[in-house]
Amino acid sequence: MKHLTLLSLLSLLLLPAAAAENKPNILFLFADDWGRYASILRESEGPGTINDVVETPNFDRIAREGVFFRNAHVSAPSCTPCRSALLTGQHFWRTNTGSILRGAVWDATIPSYPLLLQEAGYHIGYTHKVWGPGTPANSPFTREQAFAKRGGRFNQFSQVATKAVADGTPFETIKAELLEESRGNFADFLDARKGEGPWCYWFGPTNVHRKWIKGSGKALWGIDPDALKGKMPPFLPDVPEVRQDLADYFGEIKAWDAGIGALLAELEKRGEKDNTLVVISGDHGAPGFPHGKCNLYGFGTNVCLSITGPGVKGGRIVDDFASLTDLAPTFLEAAGLKAPEETTGRSLWPTLRSEKAGLVDETRTRVFTGRERHVEIARSDYTPYPQRAIRTADHVLIVNFRPDRYPMGDPYLLDSSGTPSVEDLENETRITLPDEDSGPTKAWLVGVRDTPEWKKHFDWVYGKRPKYELYDLRKDPHETTNLADEPAYAEVKAKLERELMDVLTKTGDPRLIEDGKFFETPPMAGPLKDEREFWKQKGPKGKGGKAKEKGKTE
Numbered sequence: 001m002k003h004l005t006l007l008s009l010l011s012l013l014l015l016p017a018a019a020a021e022n023k024p025n026i027l028f029l030f031a032d033d034w035g036r037y038a039s040i041l042r043e044s045e046g047p048g049t050i051n052d053v054v055e056t057p058n059f060d061r062i063a064r065e066g067v068f069f070r071n072a073h074v075s076a077p078s079c080t081p082c083r084s085a086l087l088t089g090q091h092f093w094r095t096n097t098g099s100i101l102r103g104a105v106w107d108a109t110i111p112s113y114p115l116l117l118q119e120a121g122y123h124i125g126y127t128h129k130v131w132g133p134g135t136p137a138n139s140p141f142t143r144e145q146a147f148a149k150r151g152g153r154f155n156q157f158s159q160v161a162t163k164a165v166a167d168g169t170p171f172e173t174i175k176a177e178l179l180e181e182s183r184g185n186f187a188d189f190l191d192a193r194k195g196e197g198p199w200c201y202w203f204g205p206t207n208v209h210r211k212w213i214k215g216s217g218k219a220l221w222g223i224d225p226d227a228l229k230g231k232m233p234p235f236l237p238d239v240p241e242v243r244q245d246l247a248d249y250f251g252e253i254k255a256w257d258a259g260i261g262a263l264l265a266e267l268e269k270r271g272e273k274d275n276t277l278v279v280i281s282g283d284h285g286a287p288g289f290p291h292g293k294c295n296l297y298g299f300g301t302n303v304c305l306s307i308t309g310p311g312v313k314g315g316r317i318v319d320d321f322a323s324l325t326d327l328a329p330t331f332l333e334a335a336g337l338k339a340p341e342e343t344t345g346r347s348l349w350p351t352l353r354s355e356k357a358g359l360v361d362e363t364r365t366r367v368f369t370g371r372e373r374h375v376e377i378a379r380s381d382y383t384p385y386p387q388r389a390i391r392t393a394d395h396v397l398i399v400n401f402r403p404d405r406y407p408m409g410d411p412y413l414l415d416s417s418g419t420p421s422v423e424d425l426e427n428e429t430r431i432t433l434p435d436e437d438s439g440p441t442k443a444w445l446v447g448v449r450d451t452p453e454w455k456k457h458f459d460w461v462y463g464k465r466p467k468y469e470l471y472d473l474r475k476d477p478h479e480t481t482n483l484a485d486e487p488a489y490a491e492v493k494a495k496l497e498r499e500l501m502d503v504l505t506k507t508g509d510p511r512l513i514e515d516g517k518f519f520e521t522p523p524m525a526g527p528l529k530d531e532r533e534f535w536k537q538k539g540p541k542g543k544g545g546k547a548k549e550k551g552k553t554e
Contacts, residue, residue: 023122023335024310025276026200027267028327031256032079032129032209033293034282036072036302038063044070044317053227054250058261059306062278064315066308067352072322073367073391077284077293077300078374080104082324083131086283087112087140089328089343093370093509098131100384102376103522106131111340112140113328117200120335123193126202127185128155141202147192150184153177157207157255158216158248171220178255179262186263190270198335205259208252210287210437211427215244217251233299233478235291235461237454241444242289249286277309277334281324288439290461294374294408296389296398297479301369307352316357319393320364322348344507366392368503372511372519375434378409382522385409385435386511390500396479397496398469401511408462409434422447433462468493 040060041051075085076092076099084098085091088110092099096107118124125145153160157178164174182203189201217223225243232238236246260280267273285300286292292300305322308314311334325345332339333347351360359365369391373384385408386401400407411432420431425443429436436442445461448454468484470493483489504511510518 023120023198025198025272026117026122026331026334027263027276027278028200028202028331029260029263029278029280030202030204031253031282032204032206033284033287034208034253034256034304035285035292035299036304037250037253037286038304040064040068041070048231050228050231050233050246052231053223053247055221055223055254056257058257058264059280059304062260062264062280062308063304063306066278066306066312066314066316068317069305069307069322070317070319071367071393072281072303072305072324073301073369074284074303074324075369076371077295077369078371079129079283080132081372082283085345086324086327087114087131089113089325089332089339089345091325091344091368091370091507091509093372093504093511094342094344094507100373100519102373106139108139111342113331114140114200114202116332116337116340117335120337121197122335123189123197123199124201125189125192125199126204127182127189128152129204129206130202147185147189149188151181154179154182154255154259155206158213158220158252161220162213162216165220175255175258179258182259183262183266186266190266190272200331203259203263205256208249208256208282210439212248212252214248214426214440217244217247217249221251221254223247223250223254233291234480235297235299235478236289236441237445237457239444242441245440246286246289249289275310277307277312277331279305279307279327279331281305281327283324288437289441290436290445291479293437294371294435296369296371296387296396298391298396298473298477299479301389301391307348311349312352313355316355318351318357319359320348320351320361321367321391321393322351322364323367323369366390366499368500370509370511373522375409375429376522377430378434379405380410384519386516386519388500388504388509388511390496390503392473392496394472394474395492395496396469396471396473397484397493397500399497399500400465400467400469401516403465403467405464406433406462407465408436411462436462468497470496 037051037054038056038059039054040063045051074082076082078101080101081092081099084095088095095110097103097105098107114124125147126141127147130141131139160178161171161174165171193199218225225247228243228246229238236242267276282303284293291297323345326348329339329343329345329347330349333349354360370388372386376382383405385405387398389396389398422443424431425446426440427438429438432446445458449458469482470484470489471479472483484493
């Protein structure tokens with residue numbers, strides 16, 4: 001920890017005294033699996049998209065007060081590597097085993113913004129998920145900094161609310177109870193502050209993560225699945241089962257938005273809003289849907305991001321490309337600290353202080369994303385699915401380093417003698433295509449995989465992919481037509497690949513070293529032993545059939 005202290009002290013000495021004395025509070029609201037879905041997007045997208053059905057009034061209000069980034073992307077569309085990158089301000093591939101999900105171990109030698117803020121006098125804390133699975137004692141937040149004694153039922157919003165309503169409790173009553181738990185946890189954090197120093201709080205609910213209650217979007221929130229008819233992106237089948245699943249997801253987003261409102265109300269009641277930087281985002285796209293979570297398509301990496309507070313010139317929607325790795329240096333600069341030398345993210349303050357809309361910072365025209373390992377047992381040999389991508393306003397180039405592998409994991413039971421039930425497919429991710437969370441959409445697609453109408457679609461979203469994927473985003477915003485082999489796009493492809501590989505090389509991506517040996521070697525610690533034993537009995541060499549084990553994936 002000594003090197004962190006020296007970095008912090010040096011940073012304070014290098015910046016003006018006034019900057020160090022006037023430190024804003026930082027309220028970071030970060031939802032599991034919440035991508036680029038918000039009603040504010042209707043203003044820039046126009047009608048006819050799935051955002052027509054999303055309602056996020058609290059997020060919209062705060063975003064309008066500040067700066068809303070239309071082109072914000074995660075470093076990796078998987079919870080743990082995304083958060084590792086965010087906490088350290090570095091590309092996910094630079095965070096050691098923090099760059100994977102299963103088997104990840106936090107590397108305490110890498111500077112992280114919470115500890116740097118704490119050493120600079122900030123009171124820090126969190127409620128619910130920060131880095132995970134779980135928050136080990138050596139991660140940027142310790143369990144002692146958790147504030148959740150009021151309860152964590154908000155994380156199972158639709159489950160708790162559905163049961164309460166069935167038992168006769170009015171929805172508005174149980175909703176108020178769950179919001180009061182979240183507000184109370186935040187209040188406890190504020191009350192624990194010693195003196196009048198600045199604070200940094202992370203609110204990380206997981207209700208938007210699978211699983212939620214089927215039909216809860218309409219039953220609890222009045223979201224009509226049929227309102228999505230004719231508005232679904234091409235990779236999502238426009239059928240009742242998928243529309244209902246998406247409507248239920250949007251119901252959890254509406255609950256998340258209500259949670260935003262509860263914390264903002266507490267902040268305003270205490271008179272601290274004017275000196276608080278409010279940052280709201282999520283860690284990747286929709287879980288359990290094709291092209292979403294664990295994919296480098298825009299549906300998987302593009303997220304909402306708004307920043308509001310002191311020093312921010314608000315009332316703007318900007319087109320600057322932002323990576324969530326940029327948040328760490330942004331937070332540190334707000335606190336009067338210089339980002340550590342190894343940081344690859346860049347502070348967003350030049351854009352935040354500007355009064356321009358559209359493209360503000362002309363150097364922010366691209367973003368780099370990637371992926372390695374998500375679910376450890378996604379493939380029978382425990383290998384990852386390595387991808388890297390470069391995205392601009394006009395094009396995205398995705399490099400799939402191992403095109404011989406299935407991107408969402410092996411179809412373990414699709415050809416086995418055992419046939420999983422629909423209930424199994426909706427609830428047990430590990431049965432098939434494990435890198436995509438279980439749920440009604442995947443279950444429906446697996447069920448129709450051999451029908452003449454849907455076989456081609458199933459193969460498109462779940463089948464093997466070529467080494468290169470190139471999409472013209474101006475003509476094809478949903479990334480449906482791969483142009484990588486088209487002669488007319490050869491120059492674009494070559495230019496983007498050179499730029500991507502140059503960044504990977506300069507930043508020391510292990511994927512380019514010894515044929516990716518670091519990522520290709522499966523970690524053996526912790527819960528992975530149990531997962532290997534599970535697949536020894538249930539996997540591709542086992543009997544298949546109905547799985548007995550239920551669980552939630554990260």
